[in-house]
Amino acid sequence: xxxxxxxxxxxxxxxxxxxxxxxxxxxxxxxxxxxxxxxxxxxxxxxxxxxxxxxxxxxxxxxxxxxxxxxxxxxxxxxxxxxxxxxxxxxxxxxxxxxxxxxxxxxxxxxxxxxxxxxxxxxxxxxxxxxxxxxxxxxxxxxxxxxxxxxxxxxxxxxxxxxxxxxxxxxxxxxxxxxxxxxxxxxxxxxxxxxxxxxxxxxxxxxxxxxxxxxxxxxxxxxxxxxxxxxxxxxxxxx
Amino acid sequence: xxxxxxxxxxxxxxxxxxxxxxxxxxxxxxxxxxxxxxxxxxxxxxxxxxxxxxxxxxxxxxxxxxxxxxxxxxxxxxxxxxxxxxxxxxxxxxxxxxxxxxxxxxxxxxxxxxxxxxxxxxxxxxxxxxxxxxxxxxxxxxxxxxxxxxxxxxxxxxxxxxxxxxxxxxxxxxxxxxxxxxxxxxxxxxxxxxxxxxxxxxxxxxxxxxxxxxxxxxxxxxxxxxxxxxxxxxxxxxxxxxxxxxxxxxxxxxxxxxxxxxxxxxxxxxxxxxxxxxxxxxxxxxxxxxxxxxxxxxxxxxxxxxxxxxxxxxxxxxxxxxxxxxxxxx
Numbered sequence: 229x230x231x232x233x234x235x236x237x238x239x240x241x242x243x244x245x246x247x248x249x250x251x252x253x254x255x256x257x258x259x260x261x262x263x264x265x266x267x268x269x270x271x272x273x274x275x276x277x278x279x280x281x282x283x284x285x286x287x288x289x290x291x292x293x294x295x296x297x298x299x300x301x302x303x304x305x306x307x308x309x310x311x312x313x314x315x316x317x318x319x320x321x322x323x324x325x326x327x328x329x330x331x332x333x334x335x336x337x338x339x340x341x342x343x344x345x346x347x348x349x350x351x352x353x354x355x356x357x358x359x360x361x362x363x364x365x366x367x368x369x370x371x372x373x374x375x376x377x378x379x380x381x382x383x384x385x386x387x388x389x390x391x392x393x394x395x396x397x398x399x400x401x402x403x404x405x406x407x408x409x410x411x412x413x414x415x416x417x418x419x420x421x422x423x424x425x426x427x428x429x430x431x432x433x434x435x436x437x438x439x440x441x442x443x444x445x446x447x448x449x450x451x452x453x454x455x456x457x458x459x460x461x462x463x464x465x466x467x
Numbered sequence: 468x469x470x471x472x473x474x475x476x477x478x479x480x481x482x483x484x485x486x487x488x489x490x491x492x493x494x495x496x497x498x499x500x501x502x503x504x505x506x507x508x509x510x511x512x513x514x515x516x517x518x519x520x521x522x523x524x525x526x527x528x529x530x531x532x533x534x535x536x537x538x539x540x541x542x543x544x545x546x547x548x549x550x551x552x553x554x555x556x557x558x559x560x561x562x563x564x565x566x567x568x569x570x571x572x573x574x575x576x577x578x579x580x581x582x583x584x585x586x587x588x589x590x591x592x593x594x595x596x597x598x599x600x601x602x603x604x605x606x607x608x609x610x611x612x613x614x615x616x617x618x619x620x621x622x623x624x625x626x627x628x629x630x631x632x633x634x635x636x637x638x639x640x641x642x643x644x645x646x647x648x649x650x651x652x653x654x655x656x657x658x659x660x661x662x663x664x665x666x667x668x669x670x671x672x673x674x675x676x677x678x679x680x681x682x683x684x685x686x687x688x689x690x691x692x693x694x695x696x697x698x699x700x701x702x703x704x705x706x707x708x709x710x711x712x713x714x715x716x717x718x719x720x721x722x723x724x725x726x727x728x729x730x731x732x733x734x735x736x737x738x739x740x741x742x743x744x745x746x747x748x749x750x751x752x753x754x755x756x757x758x759x760x761x762x763x764x765x766x767x768x769x770x771x772x773x774x775x776x777x778x779x780x781x782x783x784x785x786x787x788x789x790x791x792x793x794x795x796x797x
Contacts, residue, residue: 246543250538253537253538253546253550254537254538256530256534256537256550256553257530257531257534257553257765257766257769258765258768258769258772259769259773260769260770260772260773260774260776260777261773261776261777261780262527262557262560262561262564263561265530265553265554265557266554266557266558266561269550269551269553269554269557270554272550273547273550273551273554276543276546276547276550277547279543280543280544280547283543289543290542290543293543294541294542313772314773314776365783366779366780366783366784367776367779367783369783369786370778370779370780370781370782370783370786371775371778371779371782373775373778373779374775374776374778374779374782377775454538454539455538455539457539458539458540458541458599459541459542462541462657462659462660464657465541465656465657465659465660466542466652466656467540467541467542467544467545467599467649467652467653467656
């Protein structure tokens with residue numbers, strides 16, 4: 229472990245990628261069309277790759293993924309939200325990939341510890357955001373049914389988005405600028421998809437920064453139970 | 468998304484002029500390739516559509532038994548490997564549906580046939596994955612068997628199928644090595660891990676031998692498929708090759724194969740082995756295996772639950788096209 233690396237920051241970013249990758253893995257064999265089996269697995273693999281690099285900066289990747297309890301995970305509550313229908317998955321992807329793209333673009337242009345990872349990841353997340361954008365347009369500006377589902381999904385996840393702009397210590401970027409850029413980008417995609425920008429609070433008192441402090445929503449514990457079960461059943465085994 | 472049946476080459480009626488049939492026979496005799504626009508006997512087209520579609524369906528249904536373990540993979544490295552493998556399988560399904568479409572089949576129609584149980588997929592995917600060792604054994608046995616089957620298909624007489632096989636075989640042999648490597652790692656691990664591996668081997672060995680299909684004297688379509696060079700070797704020949712290839716790998720791994728009759732036959736230079744339970748194979752391929760109902764139900768559910776998404780994509784594409792037309796007219 230390099231002493232210059234900010235471990236807490238690596239965990240926050242690594243946990244985001246790890247948890248979202250896991251959620252996308254739950255789609256395997258369930259996607260609405262074969263091309264999406266390929267695309268969702270592809271995105272999940274990119275995220276898992278990012279998670280492995282980031283967790284390794286903080287310690288042993290498997291120990292961190294499989295042996296921490298829920299309260300020690302630092303991911304955003306957004307990424308732990310269950311997949312829901314395809315629209316919910318796409319709304320979650322749209323919100324998160326836009327965040328990651330802005331974040332990694334800034335990190336890649338700096339010279340901090342995360343710059344090398346960010347330089348590679350920014351290309352991946354640009355693809356992820358494009359994928360989410362295209363599907364937001366298809367669903368929002370598709371049929372009445374898909375429009376309604378996409379509207380509901382974008383509203384349901386809106387309350388988890390404020391947490392993304394709580395500064396992470398050790399991640400040296402312009403957080404206020406990022407919030408403005410995120411709203412601008414997401415707002416313009418939703419508008420083109422004929423969807424309203426959700427109203428309600430982006431960050432209620434409860435969700436603000438909660439995931440980053442290890443306070444998660446209830447579905448997350450079940451997700452970890454499934455993810456960690458086998459590893460924990462065989463202490464010390466290597467795979 | 469809107470798939471339309473493609474026009475597939477020249478009409479292939481069997482009352483075509485005799486020189487069509489002669490040219491076809493010559494192409495086959497010379498080991499050259501039949502291409503989508505070439506004339507072909509109706510039976511050849513139908514047999515190929517059936518075989519290629521079943522092969523595609525097998526890739527798609529085959530995502531399920533391994534996909535079961537993505538969310539439980541015990542290390543991040545294994546999780547990444549499993550993700551990549553399941554993704555490759557979806558890709559293989561896509562290549563193969565494309566190959567079937569060059570014969571005039573329609574992917575949406577083939578999907579309907581699969582979820583209505585009118586077309587089959589490989590018998591092996593009707594067995595459940597009960598431990599993580601199953602993931603390794605599927606790589607080793609099932610992908611190994613697939614390679615024995617598919618490497619000769621790289622020389623299949625139908626061009627698009629043969630070319631799909633070249634790409635698929637490269638990826639399959641990679642998966643096979645990864646599966647074997649997982650088992651090797653587990654065998655070097657704890658007693659519990661070694662037991663998991665042996666148990667998985669015991670459960671998957673006979674179903675893997677059955678992947679090659681019924682014995683030659685009970686395989687009605689084989690002779691014609693071999694004459695057309697759609698298939699290059701008989702079921703029993705491929706099964707023997709698989710056994711000869713696998714036995715030394717089992718020894719190296721340190722597991723036993725659950726067949727008391729399995730032994731080296733010096734005289735023949737091959738292994739003798741016991742007879743698979745053909746009655747079980749019959750039950751499994753007619754829908755009465757351990758997971759048939761669940762596999763098809765899951766595929767059907769994914770298809771039905773995804774209908775609104777596919778409809779949205781089609782509606783959006785139509786709107787976009789209308790806007791482009793309007794834009795062009797102005």
